[in-house]
Amino acid sequence: MSVLVDxxxxxxxxxxxxxxxxxxxxxxxxxxxxxxAGVTPGKGGQEFEGIPLFDTVHQAKQHTGANVxxxxxxxxxxxxxxxxxxxxxxxxxxxxxxxxxxxxxLKVKTFMQGKRTRLIGPNCPGIITPGQAKIGIMPGFIxxxxxxxxxxxxxxxxxxxxxxxxxxxxxxxxxxxxxxDPLNGTNFIDCLKLFNDDADTDAVVMIGEIGGxxxxxxxTWVKQNMKKPVVSFIAGATAPPGRRMGxxxxxxxxxxxxxxxxxxxxxxxxxxxVRSPHEIGAKMxxxxxK
Amino acid sequence: MNLHEYQAxxxxxxYGLPVLKGHLxxxxxxxxxxxxxxxxxxxxxxxxVHAGGRGxxxxxxxxxxxxxxxxxxxxxxxxxxxTPQTGEAGKLVRKVYVEAGCNIAKEFYLSxxxxxxxxxxxxxxxxxxxxxxxxxxxxxxxxILTARIEPGVxxxxxxxxxxxxxxGIPLEARRxxxxxxxxxxxxxxECDLSMLEINPLVLTKENTFIVLDAKVSxxxxxxxxxxxxxxxxxxxxxxxxxxxAQKFGLSYVGLDGNIGCLxxxxxxxxxxxxxxxxFGGEPANFLDVGGGASKENVTEAxxxxxxxxxxxxxxINIFGGIMKCDVIATGVIEAAKEVGLKVPLVxxxxxxxxxxxxxxLADSGLAITAxxxxxxxxxxxVALAK
Numbered sequence: 001m002s003v004l005v006d007x008x009x010x011x012x013x014x015x016x017x018x019x020x021x022x023x024x025x026x027x028x029x030x031x032x033x034x035x036x037a038g039v040t041p042g043k044g045g046q047e048f049e050g051i052p053l054f055d056t057v058h059q060a061k062q063h064t065g066a067n068v069x070x071x072x073x074x075x076x077x078x079x080x081x082x083x084x085x086x087x088x089x090x091x092x093x094x095x096x097x098x099x100x101x102x103x104x105x106l107k108v109k110t111f112m113q114g115k116r117t118r119l120i121g122p123n124c125p126g127i128i129t130p131g132q133a134k135i136g137i138m139p140g141f142i143x144x145x146x147x148x149x150x151x152x153x154x155x156x157x158x159x160x161x162x163x164x165x166x167x168x169x170x171x172x173x174x175x176x177x178x179x180x181d182p183l184n185g186t187n188f189i190d191c192l193k194l195f196n197d198d199a200d201t202d203a204v205v206m207i208g209e210i211g212g213x214x215x216x217x218x219x220t221w222v223k224q225n226m227k228k229p230v231v232s233f234i235a236g237a238t239a240p241p242g243r244r245m246g247x248x249x250x251x252x253x254x255x256x257x258x259x260x261x262x263x264x265x266x267x268x269x270x271x272x273x274v275r276s277p278h279e280i281g282a283k284m285x286x287x288x289x290k
Numbered sequence: 291m292n293l294h295e296y297q298a299x300x301x302x303x304x305y306g307l308p309v310l311k312g313h314l315x316x317x318x319x320x321x322x323x324x325x326x327x328x329x330x331x332x333x334x335x336x337x338x339v340h341a342g343g344r345g346x347x348x349x350x351x352x353x354x355x356x357x358x359x360x361x362x363x364x365x366x367x368x369x370x371x372x373t374p375q376t377g378e379a380g381k382l383v384r385k386v387y388v389e390a391g392c393n394i395a396k397e398f399y400l401s402x403x404x405x406x407x408x409x410x411x412x413x414x415x416x417x418x419x420x421x422x423x424x425x426x427x428x429x430x431x432x433x434i435l436t437a438r439i440e441p442g443v444x445x446x447x448x449x450x451x452x453x454x455x456x457x458g459i460p461l462e463a464r465r466x467x468x469x470x471x472x473x474x475x476x477x478x479x480e481c482d483l484s485m486l487e488i489n490p491l492v493l494t495k496e497n498t499f500i501v502l503d504a505k506v507s508x509x510x511x512x513x514x515x516x517x518x519x520x521x522x523x524x525x526x527x528x529x530x531x532x533x534x535a536q537k538f539g540l541s542y543v544g545l546d547g548n549i550g551c552l553x554x555x556x557x558x559x560x561x562x563x564x565x566x567x568x569f570g571g572e573p574a575n576f577l578d579v580g581g582g583a584s585k586e587n588v589t590e591a592x593x594x595x596x597x598x599x600x601x602x603x604x605x606i607n608i609f610g611g612i613m614k615c616d617v618i619a620t621g622v623i624e625a626a627k628e629v630g631l632k633v634p635l636v637x638x639x640x641x642x643x644x645x646x647x648x649x650x651l652a653d654s655g656l657a658i659t660a661x662x663x664x665x666x667x668x669x670x671x672v673a674l675a676k
Contacts, residue, residue, distance in 0.1 A: 076514055101482055101512040102404050109409050110442040125611075139611035139642050154557020156609045160664065163609070163640060180556060182406040209557055213407055235560035238567045239576070240545065259564075276568045277561040278665035 002129035002174045003149065003194040003201070004092055004118075005068060009133045012037040012057060012066035012090075014073055014081045016048050020096075021072035024137050025051070028070075031134040036064040057088040070126065070135050071095040078122065079104035086117040094135055095121035095185070105183040112185070119185025125155040125177035136177065138162075146171015148284065149195035151188060152207035153180050153214075157235060157277065161205055164281025170288070173201040180209070188218035196226055203229045203288060205280060206271070210236030211257050216265040223269035230271045231284045234259045237275075291508045294338045296387045297522045298504035305477040307470060309501050312389035314338070321363030324388035325356035332391035335362040339381040340527040342505065343373035349383065352391070359388060384526060392500050397490035398457060399423050400471070402478045404485075405438065411478065413437040413445075413471065415453050419490035445475045463497040470499045481519055482512030531575070531594055538590040540579055547572025548602040549675050550595035550633075552588070554579050554613055562607045565664055571672035574601050579613075588621030589628075596629045603634045603675030605667055608641070615639040615647030623654045631656060634674035638667035 011028070015021040016038030026049065029035040037060035038048050044055035054060040057069060069090050073081040078097040085093040086108075100122050112119065120127060126136015130143035142159055144166045152158040158177055165172060176191050178184055188206060195201045204226075208215035215234060222230055237259035256262075267273050274283045293301070299309040313324035325333045337349030344350050349371045353359040363386050370380035397419030405412035415435045418426045427434050435456050437449045450468045459467050470491065478486050487505040494500060513520045525533055535542030541556065545563075549571045553559035556578045563573040575598070579591050595604050608618045618639065626635070638661040639647045651658050659674065661667035 075511060099511045101515075102484060102509050103479065103482055103512070106404070106409065106411070106441040110440075137612055142641065152557070154555060154561075156553075156555030156611065157557030157561050159609045159611055159641065160558060160561070182404065183409060207557065209560065233561070235557050235564060238563045238573060239560055240543075276565050276665065277558075278565060278663055278668075 002132065003191075003198050004174060004176070005127055005129050005133045005135055007032075007132040008034075009068050009135070010034045010036045010064060010066045011133075011135055012039060012060040012064070012069045013051075014039045014057065014069055014071045014085065016040055016051070016053065016072075017043060018072055018074070022048065024072065024096075027140070028134050028136075031140040033133045033135060037066050057084050057090070061088050061090065066090070068092040068135060069094065071097055073097060075099040075101070079108050082108050082119060082122075083111050086112055086115055086119070089115075090117055093117055093119045093185070094124070094126050095119060096124065096126060096137060097121075098123040100181070102181070102183055105181065109183060118190075120176065121179040121181075121184060123181045124179030124184070125158065127174065127176045128172075129174045130172050138175070138177070142166055143175065144171035146173065147200060147202040148172050149191070149198070149201040149204040150175035150207075151191040151195070151204065152177055153209045154207055154235065157207055160277060161207055161233075161280045164278070165205070165284060168281045168285050170281070170284060173198060182212060188214050189221045192218060192221060192226060192230070196228060201228065203231070203284060205284060206230055206232045207280075208232065208234045208262060210234070210239055210259050210262075213256060215262045216256060219262075219265040219269035219271060222271055229287045231274065231280060231287060232266050232271045233274050233277055233280055234262045234266070235277070291510055291513070291520070291523065292340045292527070293506040293508070293519070293522055294340065294524065295336060295504055296338055298506035299501065301481060301506065301519065302473070302477055302501055302504060305473045307473045307477070307501050308499055309504075310390045310392060312387050314385055315363060315388055316367070316385050318360045318363040318367065321386060321388050322356045322360035325353060325359035328388065328390045330356050333359055334389045334391060335359055335366060336387045336389060337366050337369075337371055337383040338385045338387050339371055339376070339383055340524075341371065341373045341375040341381055343375055344371060347371050347373040349373075363388070381527070392492060392502070393495040394492050395495045395497075396493040397502075398493065399426075399489045400474070400491045401485070401487040401489070402474055402483070408438055410441055411439045411475070413439065413449075413453065413475075415457055417457055419492070423489065439475070445472060459493070460497060463493055463499065466497070466499050470501070482509045482516050483507065484509045531598065534594055535577070535591070538587055540577060540587060540591050540594075542594065543576040544598075545573055545575050546600075547574045548600050549671055550574045550577075550598060550601040550604040552577050552579060552591050552595060552604065552606045554608050554610075558607065558609060562605065562664070562668075565668040566605065566672060569665075569668045569672045571668070571675060574598060585617055585621040585624070588618055589625040592622055592625035593629055596625070596631070596633075601633060603636070603671050605671040606635070606637045606639075607664060607667055608639050610639065610641030610643060610647070614643040615641060616643045616650055619647040619650040623650065623656065626654075626656050634659065634671070636661055636667050636671040636674065638662070638664060
């Protein structure tokens with residue numbers, strides 16, 4: 001078991017003929033993911049390395065049974081691509097695209113209300129259930145199948161955490177990158193709920209950042225609901241206020257969104273915090289009493 | 291991207307918002323002429339820099355006549371304005387805005403922002419205009435009013451009416467207030483702003499409203515569809531290192547420490563700064579070369595680090611996923627050979643093609659200290675940079 005995606009997941013790539021889309025579709029296919037369709041308007045009827053292309057997501061779903069989409073469409077058109085996938089009633093949409101205007105994301109959020117499709121991202125590395133399906137841009141080989149859930153706002157920092165876990169013999173059930181933008185589709189609490197209810201996840205690593213209140217909200221939820229141990233690190237303790245640290249969301253405005261305020265809230269909720277990123281794996285090892 | 295006050299007012303005036311007449315000036319003579327053009331009476335000389343707190347720092351002065359305007363401009367132009375937002379170094383004032391005066395009856399605070407917690411645009415208003423709003427929020431939270439705008443519906447009349455009533459705006463001025471709020475909302479949405487702060491919004495003795503100061507930030511992701519605002523960029527307001535980094539698609543933030551960092555990914559870059567600090571060092575910068583950086587990006591990033599005289603050591607921390615470790619290694623070797631490596635360099639590579647990358651570095655003949663893990667790397671660079 002796992003959350004959101006597994007070996008039965010059928011994926012359509014939106015923006016498959018672009019450089020990034022092509023490269024990663026190939027990598028996901030090599031990992032063993034069922035990459036069943038691609039969408040590039042105007043190229044319907046053609047093929048990309050054996051994968052059939054369609055003009056619309058609706059057609060792709062109808063002809064291939066795709067239930068999950070991954071989006072590499074450039075920022076000016078990405079919000080539209082997300083809404084198309086939601087309109088096609090897919091189960092899950094993963095938006096890798098970085099640099100979508102925040103007002104476009106407001107529109108997307110409003111469009112999605114009352115619809116069942118879940119969005120992960122934008123500006124995220126995607127999702128992987130090791131050994132079953134890799135739907136994203138993460139390096140597959142550092143992951144090992146196992147029983148730790150990972151959820152993170154960051155990309156490479158997640159790889160770092162996963163690498164530490166794998167090296168210490170702790171595989172992962174599913175790893176979800178929720179993205180570094182201020183407005184995203186799936187938040188920490190959504191992922192913690194999924195892991196809490198997953199019979200094959202024993203514990204969760206949650207990696208946060210400065211900026212926003214998502215981690216503090218998650219802490220409140222964990223305190224009341226979480227039955228499994230959570231290990232957490234917050235990046236950006238040394239970042240100066242008012243400066244954007246690469247991720248649009250990673251900016252401290254002063255107050256509750258500093259690393260210190262987040263560490264305090266997480267700790268008060270019974271979450272096992274680590275102050276330094278190299279301690280993530282070791283702390284999980286300790287918590288699980290291995 | 292931030293705008294100067296005079297630029298913000300240009301943008302807002304195009305939406306029919308009430309701003310005072312003013313002129314941008316680069317010399318005291320221009321300031322004196324501007325004062326005369328404004329009628330020769332009371333006017334205000336305002337330093338144009340990207341920082342709040344200009345008034346307290348001496349960057350805003352009232353002049354009674356044109357010769358006083360010249361005298362103030364002489365003092366303000368060329369000064370290093372130090373405010374809580376500029377850091378100790380301060381900001382050089384290269385231009386002033388000479389603006390007409392007005393009869394202030396009352397000052398309000400009004401701002402619009404993308405409220406990520408509530409997933410909407412929110413309006414924040416207060417009767418405590420002209421004050422530090424964070425301070426008001428802290429001491430008198432009841433004086434902060436909020437209106438959330440439904441993204442699918444937009445700003446509604448009842449919302450502006452309610453704000454007007456809750457702010458105690460006199461009946462005669464309510465229509466003018468509603469027009470101002472509607473205009474600000476329209477400007478916010480159509481210009482892809484991420485922050486629009488009017489502090490103060492002035493109610494005049496004639497019961498009209500004036501946008502007396504305006505702070506505007508545009509969403510950096512929206513440059514592609516806001517060419518007019520994008521063209522208002524002022525490179526003088528940016529750290530030259532930031533600027534050079536931007537041109538190569540790198541994300542760079544200069545800091546005060548002495549350990550230069552080169553990392554891929556924003557989260558890992560922040561975490562690398564944190565771990566340097568945890569081991570007793572001080573990072574000189576945040577530098578994210580991106581998830582899929584090329585050899586050229588890495589070479590340029592390395593050059594930026596080496597050009598900083600404060601940097602006494604460099605830590606490269608790369609987790610190769612998309613970006614292969616051998617590509618990084620090649621970039622580092624080329625840059626080091628070209629620029630000349632004069633400070634200790636610790637490299638931690640992990641991920642795709644790591645063995646190849648490490649071999650390239652080891653065979654390069656450069657004085658590179660290799661590290662296996664993040665903590666190992668941080669410990670080594672902190673010791674070497676001392």
